Each structure stands twice: as structure tokens, then as C-alpha cells.
């Protein structure tokens with residue numbers, strides 16, 4: 001039944017089918033399609049695709065509207081056009097005041113907060129968006145970049161994107177995008193991720209040769225998938241994998257995804273909690289156009305990124321600015337400095353890789369101690385940016 005619903009959606013919404021990531025192993029056309037959940041009236045069925053799609057849609061004037069099933073099959077780009085035109089005709093916007101309403105479920109005009117996430121309905125990122133903003137309007141985006149752009153272009157109010165997982169490690173792409181875009185981190189959400197092995201009705205574990213999912217999800221289930229001898233195939237998101245298996249009525253392939261995805265796409269759950277460790281937690285960042293006013297009324301975290309001169313002990317010195325002030329570091333990540341990935345030494349005899357360091361520490365930017373630490377770091381950092389100062393999420397639940 002779910003597959004039939006998908007087919008109907010695809011026919012009426014072929015313009016909304018998004019492109020396949022060329023790096024993916026799957027040789028099929030849709031990597032994400034709009035899928036209507038007959039049980040939910042809460043969300044409209046639209047997905048934000050890349051900015052080039054937006055331009056195309058603007059030029060050919062095609063928009064959303066009611067699908068043949070009478071639902072609001074709205075293309076977000078169509079809704080966005082009048083907004084962008086309005087902004088174009090308006091006098092330049094004044095800087096908006098800092099806002100502390102980041103956890104509120106409504107924006108200043110009282111409407112529901114619109115939160116972009118990567119993936120399609122049933123993805124863990126959607127659950128994270130709903131945990132951050134219960135009752136929000138969760139807006140699916142094709143890629144991480146699209147979610148960043150959606151906030152920047154005022155199509156949505158926030159983006160909720162994964163940054164690290166307790167089993168799989170960091171999501172490097174989002175570290176890189178944090179620097180490329182000028183959004184602010186205004187919060188974090190920790191979500192317990194419990195993976196299921198899903199398959200079409202009638203298909204048993206013994207029938208499966210391969211399994212589809214997001215690369216992070218596949219990595220988090222390494223032991224189970226190896227034990228079952230299944231070939232892994234990477235797709236954009238876990239829910240997209242479930243949708244693909246259902247839509248193509250695959251008999252030899254299963255999907256690693258959530259129990260929500262099983263019910264949305266009409267798949268059976270063959271095995272539950274198949275992640276390598278029961279404590280499987282993904283940390284998501286909440287991003288917004290404006291920063292929040294940091295407080296000291298609860299535990300705050302601050303995220304920064306910096307680069308350093310080459311030399312003995314420089315990294316040690318940079319971390320000591322926090323140790324000296326008894327500030328706890330919760331995460332450190334290094335990424336290649338892309339525009340200048342290699343640096344020659346003074347005598348030109350050697351070439352070094354050049355890095356950006358991302359550090360999270362447990363202190364608010366309202367705290368004098370934290371300000372002093374950053375002032376100290378700034379004395380020898382070649383570049384320093386505060387990505388955000390935001391309340392730490394102490395709860396990990398679904």
C-alpha cells in the first residue's frame with residue numbers, strides 16, 4: 001500500500017524528485033521523493049532541493065499546488081519566490097536584535113517555527129528537529145548545504161544538523177559547512193539512535209543479500225551487518241533507504257532505518273536495536289541567522305574554530321588557555337584548511353598540512369573567564385571565530 005502511495009506521489013510530483021548523488025552506489029533515479037504519510041496531517045509534503053533547482057523553478061514559473069490526491073504538495077521554492085521578491089523590493093533590512101527566543105516554538109509573528117533537516121520524512125534528523133522544537137514545521141532538505149542555504153535565504157527559521165555520533169564519530173561535512181556559511185549555533189540536541197533492519201512484507205532475513213542506508217547508520221551497525229553477511233549500499237539518509245526498498249518492492253535488499261520509517265513506508269521490522277552499542281547517540285546542532293544572548297543561568301557550551309602558526313607547542317599553548325582557567329573542553333576536531341592546505345616551512349625544506357581546529361568548551365561567552373581565554377587565544381591564533389554560545393543539552397532521549 002505504501003509503495004502504491006509512493007508511485008502516485010511520484011507521478012504527480014515528478015518535478016520534486018531530487019537528483020542522485022553521483023557518489024552513491026545505488027543505480028536508481030530517485031534518491032529522495034516526496035512521500036505522503038496517510039496517518040499524519042501535520043506536515044506538508046515538500047522538500048527543499050539545491051539552489052540550482054530553485055533558479056530553474058523561478059525561471060519556468062512552476063510552483064506547487066494541490067496534487068491529484070488533494071494534498072498540499074507544495075514545492076517550497078514556489079512559496080519562497082514571493083518572499084524573496086518582497087525582500088528585494090524592500091529597503092535594506094536593519095540588523096535584527098539578538099534574540100533569546102531560540103527555544104520558543106513560534107517566531108515573532110506567532111507562526112510555527114520552520115526547521116530544516118537533511119533527509120526525508122522518517123529520518124533521525126526529523127526526530128531531532130522535533131525534539132528541538134516540538135510542534136515545529138519540519139522541512140526536509142536534499143543535502144546539508146541545502147539546509148544551510150534555506151536558513152540563509154529565510155525559507156526556514158532554523159536548521160538542525162548532525163555533527164557527531166557516539167559510535168561513528170564526527171560528521172565532517174557539517175564542520176566544513178559551518179565555516180563556509182555565516183550561521184550561528186544557538187543550541188544542541190542529543191538523540192538516542194536505535195536502528196532497525198527493515199524489509200518488505202514477506203521478506204525474511206535469509207532472503208537479504210544487501211542493505212541500504214546512510215553511511216553513518218551502516219557504520220553504527222557494522223557488527224550486525226557483518227554477522228549477517230550483507231553488502232552495504234550508501235544512500236542520502238536512512239528514511240530514503242526505506243523508501244527506496246519499499247518503492248522498488250525489493251526482495252533481496254533491506255534498509256537500516258528507524259521504526260518510524262518502517263511505518264511511514266510500509267516495511268516490516270526484521271530486527272530491532274541493531275547498532276553496535278545500545279548507547280548510540282547523535283548530537284545535532286541548531287543553527288540560526290542570529291546568535292542568542294549567552295546566559296549564565298544554566299550550563300552553556302561555546303563552539304569556536306581557529307587556526308595557528310606552525311611551531312613546536314603551539315597547539316599545546318592554544319589548549320592551555322582553557323586549562324589555565326579550568327574550562328572543560330568537550331570536543332576537539334581538526335580539519336584541513338582548504339584554501340591553503342599546505343604550508344612551507346621557513347627554510348622551505350619541508351611542507352606541512354595546515355589545519356583548522358574546532359573546539360567546544362563548557363562555558364558561556366557571558367562568562368568573564370571564557371572571554372579572557374579567547375582574548376588570550378587570539379594573541380597567537382592566526383584566525384578565530386566564535387560559532388555560537390548555547391545551552392548544553394543534558395538529556396538524551398528520543
Ligand SMILES: O=C(O)C(=O)C[C@]1(C(=O)O)C=C[C@@H](O)C=C1
Nearest residue numbers: 123124125162214216237238282
Ligand atoms: O539518515 C538519517 O536518518 C539522518 O538523520 C542522518 C544521520 C547522520 O547523518 O548521522 C543522523 C543520525 C544517525 O546518526 C544516522 C544518520
